[in-house]
Amino acid sequence: MQVRAHIETMPPYTPIEPFEVLSARLGRAPDAIVKLDANENPYGPLPAVRQALAELPFVHIYPDPESRALRQAIAEFIGVPMEHILAGAGADELIDLLMRVFLEPGDGVIVCPPTFGMYDFDGRLNNANVIEVPRREDFSLDLPALRQAVHRQRPKLLFLATPNNPDGSLPSAADLDEILELPTLVVLDEAYIEFADPQGNLGRSLSRVEQVSQRDNLVVLRTFSKLAALAGLRVGYGVFPAWLMPTLWKAKQPYNVNVAASAAAIAALKHSDQLVEMVNRLIAERQRLAQTLARYPCFTLYPSRANYLLMRVQGIEAAELKRRLMVDYGILVRYFSTPRLKDCIRISVGRPQDSDALFQALDEIFAEVH
Ligand SMILES: Cc1ncc(COP(=O)(O)O)c(C=O)c1O
Known part of the structure; x- marks a missing residue:
């Protein structure tokens, strides 16, 4: 065997x-x-989240495969129509889902190490050609090398954590604008964006989430693990261009977000x-x-x-x-x-x-x- x-x-x-x-x-x-x-x-979790978990009504029934109530709540929170939003069992699930729907064996995925290890891991799991464009000594992005790698190797996907894990750096707006012009699907992983803005507005002025509906090549991933202290429940979401949604709906596991995770995330958003x-x-x-x-x-x-x-x-x-x-x-x-x-x-x-x-x-x- x-x-x-x-x-x-x-x-x-x-x-x-x-x-x-x-x-x-x-x-x-x-x-x-x-x-x-x-x-x-x-x-x-917030007290309201603990209460929602204690009062869960339908644990014996499968969850909504479309996570409608949760996506509606997320849509209001980020100001993007729910048709662009897919919920997942953590951002991790959506990283893997994206790779599964895009990559044939040997297809290119760009990652910029040192960075979050799941991009490399899921890339390998999906038999991709993981192309590393290392960050500079200070962890900033090497824009010329990125440009060159995209033009030479024609990757299908480029994963970028903004802010980056493990150092916490955030690329400049100008660098991000330039990256978004590259001919590849750019996945911005905003798992920590809510901590990026010292003005305390949950990173709204820095997030690229509102640009997703205006572009064909941008995906933004977010999570409730850090913002809402729900890491153990595994719940996150992605914001995707409209053309990609039907494929994602087809490919995702039907009941990927469980009822507890969904109720907890909704309760957290009610108390933003x-x-x-x-x-x-x-x-x-x-x-x-x-x-x-x-x-x-x-x-x-x-x-x-x-x-x-x-x-x-x-x-x-x-x-x-x-x-x-x-x-x-x-x-x-x-x-x-x-x-x-x-x-x-x-x-x-x-x-x-x-x-x-x-x-x-x-x-x-x-x-x-x-
Ligand atoms: C950059 C980054 N993206 C995604 C995740 C995972 O998020 P989730 O808990 O929603 O799967 C992490 C977790 O540490 C992370 O560092």
Whole structure:
């Protein structure tokens, strides 16, 4: 018996572990773990969301395959007609769906690493030719290289996280405009856009979501995982040009968004004022976290427009720092062993008490090292 050869040889995705698994592994209660490794929203769902979940009426009935109520609520929230919107089990599902409907084996997909690992993973899973156009040293996009790659290799898709994960940078408006003129379908992954605007208007002035209906080659992906603290429920959405919608409807799993996820997302959108407050708290904490971490001589921080900070570490191995924080203090941060990031740590923005626990742990660790 033989599975498909390209899947047998591809490297697995390394997912992040949930509280209960970490708790057992570290021998710490979940509330003694500070989880800053997966860019989750530490405040958890709004009270109205918890209530909606507790009162779910039709769990025994399959969900609406068209997620009508949810898409209507999203349409009002982003100001785009629901005919352009498809909901998914997280933005992750929609990344894979796009690849499945576009890619024949060997077709090109452009990614700009270091970036979110699922583009590469899903590209390989779909037997695509994943074309890397690396970012510059400061994680900005290499526009000439991108232009050249698109013109030479004629990729079907180009994936771009705006802001980018893991560094939090956002391309300039001029760069994005230029990218949108390239002859390929551009997928802007706005998973963190709500954190990008310090004015606290949920990233509305920066999002490209309203341009989707005016262009044929733009897709925007969004998620409730970060904005509404619903990562565990798996719910996100994409905004697509009209010509693509019939194909997506045909190809998606019929009941891809479950009733709990849908009810939770709708309840969250009904209280968008509270979402703004939560996002503002995280933006303020990002600033405090960045200012305090910048005082440690061994850290070099990258400016971030998202709910995490990437920093370069000197004087101690980044992997060792991650390990010490985890084993001795129950503080989880993200380490990537890839050549470009092997001396970096990514820290999700938590609550003020989470940052304080981190500062204290760092002070103790560095008191020993120096
Ligand atoms: C850039 C980016 N896009 C998408 C996702 C996944 O979103 P979702 O939870 O909606 O699948 C993440 C999660 O970390 C991410 O970093």
